[in-house]
Amino acid sequence: MNYWLIKSEPSVYSWDDLVKEKQTIWSGVRNYAARLHLRAMKKNDELFFYHSNEDVAIVGIAKVAKEAYSDPTSETDAWVAVDVKPVRKLKTSVSLSMVKTNKKLSGMALVRISRLSVQPVTAEEWNQVLTMAGEK
């Protein structure tokens, strides 16, 4: 099982929207690095759902409901989408500043490659964030 992090601006699509909708298509990714990660996702892999721009925090856990397929919002076959569904909201959301102050998370892609919208999370990082969220 692998772990990932996906970003969304809450004004465009928030965690609450995902919960309301029960499942959504993660489409519109037009970045090669992000596409690589989308393609590597397996069913039931877990994802941190991150709010960018406004909330600037990891707010919940989602999982892969359907592995990568051709993105219907693209006119070519070059891009892919996955389906994700909510698992649960974190007890306490973990803000970016909290992540930055945690030395164990200094290698996290969220800190190092801030513009990447779909990124891998190691098991260590995953557990560390869960601890900060009061889940452990």
Place this chain on the structure above:
DNA sequence: GCCAACGTTGGC
């Protein structure tokens, strides 16, 4: 609203 970081495009 500003700006840094990064990706993409296009001229040479």
Place this chain on the structure above:
DNA sequence: GCCAACGTTGGC
């Protein structure tokens, strides 16, 4: 193949 110019993302 290099690099300047430009556009976009995202934190503050």
